[in-house]
Amino acid sequence: MTRPASPTVTITAGAVVGDGAPASQTLDRGLRALELVAAAAEPMMTADVARTLGLHRSITYRMLRTLENRRLVDRDASGAWLPGAGLAVLATNVxxxxxxxxxxxxxxxxxxxxxxxxLVIRDHDEAVTVSVVEPRSAIAHVTYRPGKRHPVQRGAPGLALLAGATTGGDDGQPERPEVTQCRERGWAYSESEVLPGMKSVASPVLDDDGRCRAAVAVVFVGDHGLAALGARVVAAAAEVTHRARLMSRSLPTGPA
Structure with missing residues (x-):
């Protein structure tokens, strides 16, 4: 199994009310800690979390223990923090x-x-991984976890989300040529934009109205035929679109 090197993780300020400070500074700090642990490529020690957030180690430890009690984070044998099973429960209705x-x-x-x-969805200006499947019989593969976030303007999944959602610049920003290319051929490619040394191919998933709901992606190392891989990912995204349409049409629309 190939474990990617830890990327540089940037944590932005939490949500604010209007133009003021976060309504709850404690909650904001806890959520930032949770985002940091969820986005990290490897488990993080308390000192690393505290340093990244600019908080005292004891304060950080208490927040992480609270998150651990809610099963939102967990610890490995060395005491380092990693995403907990509770995150999957929170993501169930996404x-x-x-x-x-x-x-x-x-x-x-x-x-x-x-x-x-x-599978990746968009959360404002970030791409968020919500489902991950690792191959059963591969000799080596890249480990990836649900909850991983990265800027939507970077990486093949983000480029695919942008290509599916727009026909021009996104949020007033100039469109990357790779987004236009993805819209034309159906898939995006990136290398070392999210994880150093890692490559990714992704394709958007659309709904009946042509809106982008998500993106299907693969992450890998080494050399592969991109045209064939891109076609395979496009076919997978189209199948997700088809299956989701069938499922939504089979749902009850009202009381019997």
Whole structure:
């Protein structure tokens, strides 16, 4: 199994009310700690979390213990912090029909390509991984975790989300040529934009109205035929779109 090197993680200020400070500074700090641990490529020690957030170590430890009590973070044998199982529970109702539709598709994609496959959604200016499937029989593959976040303007998943959502610049920013290329051919490619040395190919998942709901992606190392891989990821995204449409049409629309 290939474990990627830890990327530089940037934590931005928490949500604010109007133009003022966060409504709850304690909650804001706790959420920032949770975001940091969830986005890290490797488990983080308390001192590393405290240093990144600019907080005292004892304050950071108490916040992390509180998150641990809620099963939102966990600790490995060395005492380092990593995402907890409670995050999966919180994510259950995030685009549920798309996640359900994507699961078997991601499994087939991961095993066909011997790469880690994942589903990404957009959260404002970030791309967030909500589902991950690792290949069963690959000799080596990249480890990736749900909850990982990165700027939507970087990485193949983010580029695919932008390509599916817009026909021009996003939020007033000039559009990257890679976004336009993804819109034309159906898939995006990036290298070392999110994790050093890692490559990714992604394609947008659309709904009946043509809106981008998510993106299907694979992450890998080494050399692969990008055209064939891109076509395989595009086919997977199209299958997720089809399955999600069938699932949404089968849902009850009102009382009997």
């Amino acid at each position: 685009v549920p029909e798309v996640r359900s539709a994507a699961q078997p598709v991601l499994e087939a994609l991961a095993n066909d390509t011997a790469m880690t496959a994942f």
